[in-house]
Amino acid sequence: MAEEETNVPSGSDAFDATQYHEVVSGDTLWKISERYYGDGSLYKNIFEANQDILKDPNVIKVGQKLRIP
Amino acid sequence: MKRNLVGLGIVLLVSAFMLAACGDGGKGPAEEAIKAAEAAVATAKADAGKFLPDDLKSLEGALAAVKDKFAKGDYKAVVGEAPGLVAKANDLVASAKTKKEELTKSWTTLSEGLPKMVGAIQSRVDILSKAKKLPANLTAEKFAEVKSGLAAATADWAKAQESFKSGNLGDAIALANTVKGTAVQAMGILGLPVPAGAK
Numbered sequence: 247m248a249e250e251e252t253n254v255p256s257g258s259d260a261f262d263a264t265q266y267h268e269v270v271s272g273d274t275l276w277k278i279s280e281r282y283y284g285d286g287s288l289y290k291n292i293f294e295a296n297q298d299i300l301k302d303p304n305v306i307k308v309g310q311k312l313r314i315p
Numbered sequence: 316m317k318r319n320l321v322g323l324g325i326v327l328l329v330s331a332f333m334l335a336a337c338g339d340g341g342k343g344p345a346e347e348a349i350k351a352a353e354a355a356v357a358t359a360k361a362d363a364g365k366f367l368p369d370d371l372k373s374l375e376g377a378l379a380a381v382k383d384k385f386a387k388g389d390y391k392a393v394v395g396e397a398p399g400l401v402a403k404a405n406d407l408v409a410s411a412k413t414k415k416e417e418l419t420k421s422w423t424t425l426s427e428g429l430p431k432m433v434g435a436i437q438s439r440v441d442i443l444s445k446a447k448k449l450p451a452n453l454t455a456e457k458f459a460e461v462k463s464g465l466a467a468a469t470a471d472w473a474k475a476q477e478s479f480k481s482g483n484l485g486d487a488i489a490l491a492n493t494v495k496g497t498a499v500q501a502m503g504i505l506g507l508p509v510p511a512g513a514k
Binding site: 259260261262263264265281282283284285287288291315 | 424427428429431432434435436438439442443445446447448449450451453502506507508510511512513
């Protein structure tokens with residue numbers, strides 16, 4: 247779990263409180279949502295927070311770093 | 316004989332007046348030295364009173380001691396010690412300025428960083444409030460604790476900003492640090508990563 251969660255330091259912003267999740271094999275937005283929110287149906291929050299890198303909520307790639315709002 | 320006595324009396328009287336006029340035993344310079352010290356301490360008061368109150372209190376005590384010596388007629392001591400108070404007051408002005416700059420820098424860092432932390436907590440609380448069930452590592456009691464902490468942090472942050480606006484940097488930073496502590500605790504409960512700047 248610790249390997250997947252990464253608080254990416256921005257260098258200039260020591261107070262950046264953004265939480266990230268690095269996608270691993272088998273992940274879906276539903277599963278990620280279940281893990282962080284307890285409820286998979288809230289996956290749209292993650293999708294909307296990552297629209298710069300995600301075009302389809304059903305397509306995520308291993309290694310992508312997703313913001314978890 | 317009688318004329319001689321009257322003449323002698325006049326001479327003695329004039330001499331006494333002259334002594335009184337010319338021989339003040341250093342009272343004038345002592346007065347000037349005290350005025351200069353008082354002015355220097357008054358100048359230091361504005362910022363030192365806010366940022367280095369203990370040092371200011373000590374300086375005011377030293378000034379009171381010198382004034383006491385003046386009242387007792389120890390003008391030599393006053394002239395010797397008062398200039399030192401002027402120098403100390405000037406040093407205090409410089410130290411207070413440095414302290415003010417340090418606190419302002421701390422405030423700037425906190426005022427830029429804390430809203431990000433509180434915003435992240437608020438965002439997560441808003442989302443979790445819609446969840447049908449909470450994540451495995453979060454109980455309803457702990458979530459309630461986070462929500463009340465968030466409310467307290469928001470209120471404290473508003474107070475901190477008010478303190479800053481009214482020029483009370485010390486209180487503003489103390490409140491901001493309280494907000495930081497509450498935010499760090501809430502982030503720990505929620506499983507959010509604590510930013511490096513808040514550690």
